[in-house]
Amino acid sequence: MKVRLKVWRQSNPGTPGAFEEHETPDINPNMSFLEMLDVVNEDLASKGQEPIAFDHDCREGICGTCSLVIDGKPHGPHQGVATCQTYMRSFSDGDMITVEPFRAAPFPIIRDLVVDRKAFDRIMQAGGFISVRTGNAPDANAIPVPKIAADLAMDAAQCIGCGACVAACKNASAMLFVSAKVSHLGLLPQGQPERQRRVLAMVEAMDKEGFGACTVTGSCEAVCPKEISLDFISRMNRDYGRSLLQGEPGRKAGASDEA
Amino acid sequence: MAQLNSNIPAGPLAQKWENHKFSSKLINPANKRKYKVIVVGAGLAGSSASATLAELGYQVENFVFHDSPRRAHSIAAQGGVNAAKNYQNDGDSVRRLFYDTIKGGDFRSREANVHRLAEVSVNIIDQCTAQGVPFAREYGGMLDNRSFGGAQVSRTFYARGQTGQQLLLGAYSALCRQIGLGSVKSHTHSEMLDLVVVDGHAKGIIVRNLRTGEVTRHAADAVVLATGGYGNVFNLSTYARGSNTTAIWRAYKRGACFANPCYTQIHPTCIPVSGDYQSKLTLMSESLRNDGRIWAPKNKGDRRSPQEIPEEERDYYLERKYPSFGNLAPRDIASRAAKQVCDEGRGVGESGLGVYLDFSDAIARLGEDKIRERYGNLFSIYREITNEDAYKTPMRIYPAVHYTMGGLWVDYNLMSNLPGLFVLGEANFSDHGANRLGASALMQGLADGYFVLPATIATYLALQDTGKRPKTEHPAFKDAELNTMADIKRMLDCKGGRTPAAFHKQLGKIMWEYCGMARSEAGLKKALQLLPQLREEYSKDLRVTGSTSTLNQSLEQAGRVVDFIELGELLCRDALAREESCGGHFREEHQEDGECKRDDDRFAHVAAWEYTGAGQTPVRNVEPLVYEEVKMATRSYK
Ligand SMILES: Cc1cc2nc3c(=O)[nH]c(=O)nc-3n(C[C@H](O)[C@H](O)[C@H](O)COP(=O)(O)OP(=O)(O)OC[C@H]3O[C@@H](n4cnc5c(N)ncnc54)[C@H](O)[C@@H]3O)c2cc1C
Numbered sequence: 001m002k003v004r005l006k007v008w009r010q011s012n013p014g015t016p017g018a019f020e021e022h023e024t025p026d027i028n029p030n031m032s033f034l035e036m037l038d039v040v041n042e043d044l045a046s047k048g049q050e051p052i053a054f055d056h057d058c059r060e061g062i063c064g065t066c067s068l069v070i071d072g073k074p075h076g077p078h079q080g081v082a083t084c085q086t087y088m089r090s091f092s093d094g095d096m097i098t099v100e101p102f103r104a105a106p107f108p109i110i111r112d113l114v115v116d117r118k119a120f121d122r123i124m125q126a127g128g129f130i131s132v133r134t135g136n137a138p139d140a141n142a143i144p145v146p147k148i149a150a151d152l153a154m155d156a157a158q159c160i161g162c163g164a165c166v167a168a169c170k171n172a173s174a175m176l177f178v179s180a181k182v183s184h185l186g187l188l189p190q191g192q193p194e195r196q197r198r199v200l201a202m203v204e205a206m207d208k209e210g211f212g213a214c215t216v217t218g219s220c221e222a223v224c225p226k227e228i229s230l231d232f233i234s235r236m237n238r239d240y241g242r243s244l245l246q247g248e249p250g251r252k253a254g255a256s257d258e259a
Numbered sequence: 260m261a262q263l264n265s266n267i268p269a270g271p272l273a274q275k276w277e278n279h280k281f282s283s284k285l286i287n288p289a290n291k292r293k294y295k296v297i298v299v300g301a302g303l304a305g306s307s308a309s310a311t312l313a314e315l316g317y318q319v320e321n322f323v324f325h326d327s328p329r330r331a332h333s334i335a336a337q338g339g340v341n342a343a344k345n346y347q348n349d350g351d352s353v354r355r356l357f358y359d360t361i362k363g364g365d366f367r368s369r370e371a372n373v374h375r376l377a378e379v380s381v382n383i384i385d386q387c388t389a390q391g392v393p394f395a396r397e398y399g400g401m402l403d404n405r406s407f408g409g410a411q412v413s414r415t416f417y418a419r420g421q422t423g424q425q426l427l428l429g430a431y432s433a434l435c436r437q438i439g440l441g442s443v444k445s446h447t448h449s450e451m452l453d454l455v456v457v458d459g460h461a462k463g464i465i466v467r468n469l470r471t472g473e474v475t476r477h478a479a480d481a482v483v484l485a486t487g488g489y490g491n492v493f494n495l496s497t498y499a500r501g502s503n504t505t506a507i508w509r510a511y512k513r514g515a516c517f518a519n520p521c522y523t524q525i526h527p528t529c530i531p532v533s534g535d536y537q538s539k540l541t542l543m544s545e546s547l548r549n550d551g552r553i554w555a556p557k558n559k560g561d562r563r564s565p566q567e568i569p570e571e572e573r574d575y576y577l578e579r580k581y582p583s584f585g586n587l588a589p590r591d592i593a594s595r596a597a598k599q600v601c602d603e604g605r606g607v608g609e610s611g612l613g614v615y616l617d618f619s620d621a622i623a624r625l626g627e628d629k630i631r632e633r634y635g636n637l638f639s640i641y642r643e644i645t646n647e648d649a650y651k652t653p654m655r656i657y658p659a660v661h662y663t664m665g666g667l668w669v670d671y672n673l674m675s676n677l678p679g680l681f682v683l684g685e686a687n688f689s690d691h692g693a694n695r696l697g698a699s700a701l702m703q704g705l706a707d708g709y710f711v712l713p714a715t716i717a718t719y720l721a722l723q724d725t726g727k728r729p730k731t732e733h734p735a736f737k738d739a740e741l742n743t744m745a746d747i748k749r750m751l752d753c754k755g756g757r758t759p760a761a762f763h764k765q766l767g768k769i770m771w772e773y774c775g776m777a778r779s780e781a782g783l784k785k786a787l788q789l790l791p792q793l794r795e796e797y798s799k800d801l802r803v804t805g806s807t808s809t810l811n812q813s814l815e816q817a818g819r820v821v822d823f824i825e826l827g828e829l830l831c832r833d834a835l836a837r838e839e840s841c842g843g844h845f846r847e848e849h850q851e852d853g854e855c856k857r858d859d860d861r862f863a864h865v866a867a868w869e870y871t872g873a874g875q876t877p878v879r880n881v882e883p884l885v886y887e888e889v890k891m892a893t894r895s896y897k
């Protein structure tokens with residue numbers, strides 16, 4: 001089969017970009033979308049043209065490196081998978097496919113389809129951790145964790161940090177990403193001591209990066225390759241509200257010990 | 260000849276590490292702040308080391324080629340991490356984990372290192388749990404375990420099928436905390452292209468910013484490489500596409516010895532190759548062998564669908580050949596057995612290069628829901644790639660390149676023969692001998708980074724005068740930078756006809772054919788003719804488009820591919836010199852009924868290759884493996 005690509009080209013962050021059209025060489029329906037781009041790039045290189053820059057690494061849906069908005073949808077047509085897990089059998093011979101980068105002000109374009117997602121790292125640096133120095137840990141079975149809590153924490157912890165949630169949101173909100181981390185740690189007993197400080201710091205950092213507000217349209221959940229639930233956003237909102245009202249725990253006499 | 264002193268501490272095996280820690284030098288907290296350490300890599304090994312060194316008070320600079328430390332290849336590890344916790348009360352102990360690992364490595368690893376690994380394994384689980392790693396739990400709230408190959412106890416801790424992701428995110432969160440505190444400076448999309456050696460000591464690196472092309476010099480009191488394995492020398496593998504050998508290869512060219520490059524691991528359960536366009540192979544975690552049964556038709560060329568093949572015409576060959584370990588035979592053994600079956604013409608699938616991994620018995624016994632809970636994400640990966648439902652029809656699997664046991668030579672302190680250069684995680688050679696057991700790489704990466712290096716690095720640093728740390732104006736830095744720039748210019752100016760990807764593909768074919776699952780003298784000699792030719796063609800016919808002043812992925816790839824070609828040659832040279840079969844290194848001339856035949860009299864040693872200049876034959880140095888407690892025995896899983 002062959003498809004036609006309408007693909008975003010931009011040579012650097014400062015220069016305006018534009019769509020370019022390419023017809024692919026003959027491709028196999030069992031190729032992944034990224035393997036199709038590999039073939040297109042080899043073809044471009046053989047003609048002396050510059051290959052299309054796109055991000056990828058693990059090619060199995062876990063590293064969060066691949067991005068791409070395919071026909072208007074971050075990570076392409078299928079639910080619960082990343083771009084690298086999208087196969088050409090989902091398209092038909094002769095299709096015109098539009099390929100764009102993840103667009104959001106806090107994710108500036110570096111080149112073609114590659115964007116800068118360092119804002120996510122900075123949010124994590126603000127509070128996405130449990131402060132425990134190496135060597136300080138008690139025996140791992142000293143604190144039992146109910147299976148339900150551990151499973152729910154794992155549901156949240158699965159986030160691969162790709163940024164599709166931001167790219168899908170009309171407000172470029174990062175709430176799904178941030179709430180996944182806040183919930184993962186907040187659901188576990190180990191995460192309790194810093195629970196309030198964490199949510200305040202991470203939300204503050206998120207706002208500082210210029211991510212927009214959440215208006216609960218659910219587009220983030222719909223494109224998330226790990227199907228992280230919108231419920232985590234409500235959870236974070238509760239945590240955030242309570243933390244704002246209470247301030248940091250322990251500062252006031254009589255502060256609630258339920259945190 | 261390089262000096263290879265393993266610096267194994269004296270005393271009984273079980274006390275070496277305690278004694279060594281006690282006799283190691285300490286640096287007082289006020290002085291620690293004066294030392295600067297460069298850590299390249301932020302996989303399990305690099306992030307745990309960076310975070311822990313910073314917690315101790317050292318100034319740390321961390322470099323990764325990825326756009327974020329969280330994207331290191333460790334993220335892809337699926338199955339689990341081993342630890343001798345004995346939470347199952349099934350007879351596990353530090354000694355048993357130690358012995359299983361030594362035996363699993365076919366008696367080609369260093370006894371003292373492996374014992375230490377088993378000792379600290381228990382601390383790893385404690386540390387990760389405290390960080391919030393959501394390991395699987397039982398209903399009572401205690402940690403759950405599963406079994407992995409090469410062990411008869413359940414000692415593998417896991418977080419669904421995403422254990423590497425969760426462990427890495429734990430280490431990354433510790434790293435983030437230190438970055439936030441200002442004690443680690445993180446350089447992302449920064450690729451190390453050379454090691455700077457001043458007066459025989461590693462004192463810095465040369466780095467290229469992958470987005471702007473800028474090349475910069477960085478000086479420190481010590482350099483730590485935690486840059487992962489080199490399996491992509493085979494092109495097709497289960498590694499992430501970006502994994503490469505550049506950092507350790509260039510350190511080798513600066514004098515660090517490369518140990519046992521021929522010890523490569525082929526994983527038995529991967530999704531078979533489907534076409535020439537393929538860019539990577541996908542692992543189906545070994546944990547599946549807890550519940551899946553591997554079989555092939557008894558008859559050659561049996562083209563019936565698996566459901567049509569009656570029970571008595573199926574050969575559950577691992578259960579037949581290795582009754583006590585069955586489907587949980589170690590990887591090297593399971594891979595060779597699959598190859599034999601396919602070589603006999605009994606392989607399945609379109610290419611005939613595949614065997615079945617069948618869950619129907621487990622589903623009948625436990626129900627589909629239980630299997631979904633245990634392996635759901637693996638079954639969905641399988642469906643996405645093959646368009647087949649493994650709940651209904653058995654998976655088709657075939658071995659693929661997965662891990663490299665070889666790497667830069669290090670002593671007991673994880674320091675290479677180049678003083679000041681430390682090597683951690685998959686990038687070093689130390690703990691897995693000729694074959695790594697499942698769930699032991701994550702254990703080793705975290706042991707190295709959280710517990711070993713932070714204790715051993717002080718002994719080196721204490722002897723360094725921070726006031727005399729070479730400045731980046733030193734001629735050694737200038738030379739290295741000029742070299743790097745000249746290499747880049749050469750690649751861009753070559754303007755030949757073939758892309759880096761085309762060279763990589765060709766390299767992969769040569770390596771897989773002549774140095775893959777089975778190796779022979781004739782084949783290796785052939786490869787040693789083909790590889791220098793390929794290197795020559797590369798220097799004349801490479802085509803890299805674009806410039807060096809923006810993001811240029813084909814330039815990045817070109818630099819990595821040439822290192823792979825050169826490494827491929829060393830790998831074959833090592834495989835040729837090792838006239839025995841052990842673990843993942845299978846020489847056709849040295850076997851007994853298809854099983855490895857070791858030659859302990861001639862080869863109970865580490866081969867550490869020393870670079871002697873471009874186009875020169877490298878020197879093969881030897882570190883004898885002296886076993887104080889374990890008796891080298893024929894490895895049997897029957
Ligand atoms: C699919 C898969 C599944 C696996 N599953 C398991 C499992 O279940 N259990 C287990 O124990 N093991 C498993 N392994 C093996 C294990 O994941 C790896 O051996 C381990 O994670 C390697 O960690 P590392 O820290 O040494 O290196 P990596 O995680 O590979 O990290 C390398 C780091 O170095 C950086 N880097 C490399 N070169 C440069 C350079 N030149 N300049 C700057 N930065 C550089 C990278 O950016 C990265 O941060 C699996 C491996 C694969 C492929």
Ligand code: FES
Nearest residue numbers: 057059064066084
């Ligand atoms: S390339 Fe890693 S998630 Fe797609």
